[in-house]
Amino acid sequence: MASPFELLGLPVTFNLDVSDIDSALRAAGLRWHPDRFACAPITEREHAEEQMAEFNVAHACLSNPLQRAIALLEVFACPYDPSGVNADPEFLMEMLEMKEELAMAKDGDDSTALSKLIFDLRQREQRELMQLSQLFSTWESDQNRSQDLPKLQQLLNQLHYLARTIETSY
Amino acid sequence: MELPILGQEPQASELILGIDLGTTHSLVAVYQHGESRVLRDSEGDALIPSVVSFPEGGPPVVGKAAVERMRLDPLHTIYSAKRLIGRSVEDLEREISTLPYKVVHSEKRDMAMIDLGERLITPQEVSAHILQACRDRAAAELKLDAKSLTKVVITVPAYFDDAQRQATRRSASLAGLEVMRMVSEPTAAALAYGLNKQDNCKVVVFDLGGGTFDVSVLELHDDVFRVIATAGDTHLGGDDFDRAIMVHCAAEIREQSGVEVLADPRARAALRMISEDVKKQLSSNEEAEFVYHDADAGIAYRRTIDWRTFQNWIIPHVQRTLDHCVSALHDAKQTPDSIDEIILVGGSTRVPFVKAAVAQLFNRPANDSINPDEVVALGAAIQAGILGGEVKNALLLDVTPLSLGIGTAEGTVSKIINRNSAIPVQAKEGFTTYVDGQTAVKFTIVQGERELVKDNRTLGEFELRGIPPMAAGLPQIGVRFQLDANGMLRVFAKEEKSGVEASISIEPKHGLTDSEVENMLADAWQNAEQDLETRRIIDLHAQRKNVLRAVHKHQEFAKENLSPKLWDELHEATVAAENIEGSTEAKQIKNCIDDLEGASIALAESLMNDVANNAVKNQKVSDLSS
Numbered sequence: 118m119a120s121p122f123e124l125l126g127l128p129v130t131f132n133l134d135v136s137d138i139d140s141a142l143r144a145a146g147l148r149w150h151p152d153r154f155a156c157a158p159i160t161e162r163e164h165a166e167e168q169m170a171e172f173n174v175a176h177a178c179l180s181n182p183l184q185r186a187i188a189l190l191e192v193f194a195c196p197y198d199p200s201g202v203n204a205d206p207e208f209l210m211e212m213l214e215m216k217e218e219l220a221m222a223k224d225g226d227d228s229t230a231l232s233k234l235i236f237d238l239r240q241r242e243q244r245e246l247m248q249l250s251q252l253f254s255t256w257e258s259d260q261n262r263s264q265d266l267p268k269l270q271q272l273l274n275q276l277h278y279l280a281r282t283i284e285t286s287y
Numbered sequence: 288m289e290l291p292i293l294g295q296e297p298q299a300s301e302l303i304l305g306i307d308l309g310t311t312h313s314l315v316a317v318y319q320h321g322e323s324r325v326l327r328d329s330e331g332d333a334l335i336p337s338v339v340s341f342p343e344g345g346p347p348v349v350g351k352a353a354v355e356r357m358r359l360d361p362l363h364t365i366y367s368a369k370r371l372i373g374r375s376v377e378d379l380e381r382e383i384s385t386l387p388y389k390v391v392h393s394e395k396r397d398m399a400m401i402d403l404g405e406r407l408i409t410p411q412e413v414s415a416h417i418l419q420a421c422r423d424r425a426a427a428e429l430k431l432d433a434k435s436l437t438k439v440v441i442t443v444p445a446y447f448d449d450a451q452r453q454a455t456r457r458s459a460s461l462a463g464l465e466v467m468r469m470v471s472e473p474t475a476a477a478l479a480y481g482l483n484k485q486d487n488c489k490v491v492v493f494d495l496g497g498g499t500f501d502v503s504v505l506e507l508h509d510d511v512f513r514v515i516a517t518a519g520d521t522h523l524g525g526d527d528f529d530r531a532i533m534v535h536c537a538a539e540i541r542e543q544s545g546v547e548v549l550a551d552p553r554a555r556a557a558l559r560m561i562s563e564d565v566k567k568q569l570s571s572n573e574e575a576e577f578v579y580h581d582a583d584a585g586i587a588y589r590r591t592i593d594w595r596t597f598q599n600w601i602i603p604h605v606q607r608t609l610d611h612c613v614s615a616l617h618d619a620k621q622t623p624d625s626i627d628e629i630i631l632v633g634g635s636t637r638v639p640f641v642k643a644a645v646a647q648l649f650n651r652p653a654n655d656s657i658n659p660d661e662v663v664a665l666g667a668a669i670q671a672g673i674l675g676g677e678v679k680n681a682l683l684l685d686v687t688p689l690s691l692g693i694g695t696a697e698g699t700v701s702k703i704i705n706r707n708s709a710i711p712v713q714a715k716e717g718f719t720t721y722v723d724g725q726t727a728v729k730f731t732i733v734q735g736e737r738e739l740v741k742d743n744r745t746l747g748e749f750e751l752r753g754i755p756p757m758a759a760g761l762p763q764i765g766v767r768f769q770l771d772a773n774g775m776l777r778v779f780a781k782e783e784k785s786g787v788e789a790s791i792s793i794e795p796k797h798g799l800t801d802s803e804v805e806n807m808l809a810d811a812w813q814n815a816e817q818d819l820e821t822r823r824i825i826d827l828h829a830q831r832k833n834v835l836r837a838v839h840k841h842q843e844f845a846k847e848n849l850s851p852k853l854w855d856e857l858h859e860a861t862v863a864a865e866n867i868e869g870s871t872e873a874k875q876i877k878n879c880i881d882d883l884e885g886a887s888i889a890l891a892e893s894l895m896n897d898v899a900n901n902a903v904k905n906q907k908v909s910d911l912s913s
Contacts, residue, residue, distance in 0.1 A: 126626040137363070139513070140505070140508070142513075142684070143508060143509070143513070143682075143684075145510045146511065146682050146684055147511065147680065150675055150682055150684070150772070151771075151772045152468065152670075152673055152682060152683065152772065153682075155467055155468070155673075155675070155676075156301075156674070156675070156676065166769075166771055167711075168427065169711050170711040170712050170713045170769070170770075171713075172711070173564065173708070173711065173712045174712060174713070174714070175710065177708060185673055186691045189583075190822075202434070210427065258684075261787035
């Protein structure tokens with residue numbers, strides 16, 4: 118099956134511009150959206166539905182940095198495997214403390230503290246995403262890709278954890 | 288007037304109508320000659336009231352004529368059917384208590400139906416009559432044969448779930464119409480506002496209709512309209528504002544007269560109409576009068592409602608709309624400041640407090656330059672133009688409002704498609720068996736955001752049978768969800784090792800099956816059209832007699848208690864109303880009724896005072912005896 122990058126005709130790289138991802142979907146839509154086949158025979162219309170569904174899935178995947186990273190690793194045949202990642206003990210400690218603070222803010226109905234914590238988490242996520250972006254650009258241009266792979270996987274694992282924590286904080 | 292040039296007109300059979308099937312009123316629009324326009328009746332009205340009346344022994348009456356029957360025949364005059372569609376009685380407890388007509392649970396269909404006394408009808412049938420009225424309006428206005436108009440784009444609230452969408456589609460089939468596309472109402476509105484605007488911008492559509500609320504965040508880019516996120520509530524709208532007024536005033540009436548006025552369907556219908564009128568007046572006036580008289584029940588109620596009081600009554604409802612805005616912005620990863628424009632849609636955005644609240648949230652005034660009643664229909668017509676090929680290079684990319692998933696054996700939900708996913712979309716998830724040698728697996732398909740199956744809407748259940756006996760956990764069952772561009776779901780299941788397959792398109796739990804629709808088509812639509820005017824005159828005479836009966840009953844009292852001038856007025860109006868017996872002039876009959884009603888207000892007030900005085904006297908007597 119074609120990768121989401123291939124499907125939307127985008128370069129296989131982590132550092133994609135959001136506006137490029139969106140405009141690739143618009144182009145695909147103008148060509149393949151079922152509305153373009155409203156008066157066509159049913160078989161063509163159904164084919165268009167399937168095509169468009171694939172473009173939408175690809176767009177959703179590339180729009181999310183984490184999923185984009187995972188898709189990229191697939192393309193380079195070194196899939197992301199969370200079970201094989203050695204977590205950074207320092208990060209784990211930090212997250213444990215964060216969780217406790219979140220629980221306290223929630224129990225105490227302290228919305229100011231809660232928004233502050235969520236803000237901090239988002240900042241942290243942004244920093245790690247920047248780091249991921251830099252790591253990917255060196256990794257993608259490196260002939261011998263295995264070198265930075267464990268670091269990449271670890272970062273992805275942390276980002277996963279952050280995203281989940283943020284989502285469950287609301 | 289320009290004459291159409293033969294051969295250049297689009298073929299009549301290809302014309303697709305854009306229909307806004309609303310809770311309180313519906314509209315029909317078309318896209319022709321490079322623009323969309325709403326179709327009006329001979330009096331210039333675009334709105335077709337979404338009211339259908341079913342007179343005993345006669346054909347159904349739709350629209351304006353049905354509105355006239357609301358007070359006269361509340362048990363057979365159905366409004367707000369859109370609130371009932373695709374729902375069960377359980378879902379509807381709150382609304383049913385204030386509806387004058389009877390809503391019952393149908394065991395057979397597991398859905399809410401309307402009890403007309405002599406028969407039960409589905410909300411789908413009611414909507415089908417409204418859709419037909421839209422089609423007939425278009426046929427009359429465009430001078431086409433109604434039979435040649437079979438293709439439609441129908442708008443639905445963005446937050447309609449699968450069952451409600453399916454039920455809406457069934458309504459169209461009942462009306463003999465093919466739905467080319469169901470479009471979300473806020474998205475359609477954005478189309479009407481944004482077409483041919485080249486700038487790239489982010490837009491929030493705030494759509495508060497009669498019965499539903501939607502908010503959508505869109506990105507406009509070179510005539511491609513992409514919905515990023517949507518949120519809403521299918522039980523929140525202007526009707527709630529009416530109900531707030533009605534409930535407060537009914538409580539005061541009870542305090543003053545001791546009459547539980549909401550218990551009477553006829554009074555309920557009347558109070559609702561007065562409340563709606565008060566709400567509308569408060570959109571342009573500082574205050575409005577709530578006046579309700581019922582001589583028979585001894586009620587003469589009058590109260591001034593100022594905008595501040597009204598505002599206090601509706602704060603909880605308005606707050607809910609703002610909460611949904613915040614959640615849609617969050618899902619779209621936007622902030623109020625990153626939005627370029629806010630568009631107001633739906634008649635209820637005329638309420639000044641709603642407008643002000645939205646402006647405050649987004650920190651700028653909202654755009655309501657297109658008539659909020661007409662904008663959705665205009666957008667539906669543009670979508671029809673896109674489908675018909677007349678509108679080039681424009682496209683609408685929409686999302687699904689609610690997450691879809693499979694209920695697990697533990698009663699939790701495994702989400703397969705997340706809310707705000709762009710549609711069409713498909714997704715797959717793997718399952719297996721729990722018991723050794725299990726040959727069948729049952730799947731519960733649910734829609735909603737909650738963690739547990741029981742808190743979400745169950746769309747349907749299906750079973751994959753014929754799995755070869757294997758040890759538990761060995762079968763690999765792939766379940767694939769396919770959500771089409773209308774937001775409607777099909778589910779496929781396949782056991783990969785044996786190749787056993789099953790699929791269903793979701794039959795809504797609270798809906799109708801295809802064969803039921805066919806049967807109903809055969810039964811219900813063979814009624815020839817009957818002269819509506821005759822029907823109307825019969826109704827007016829019935830109404831006239833009702834009022835006369837009430838006046839005659841208190842004639843002696845009136846003679847004794849009214850001032851000579853008021854008595855003369857009443858007497859004159861009574862005689863006029865008696866003399867018009869047998870007339871076939873609707874307007875004259877209506878005038879007589881209005882005059883008589885006007886002249887009897889004084890009688891009602893004086894009856895009311897009499898009742899109050901007696902009450903005081905009685906109390907004194909009892910005080911003495913105790």
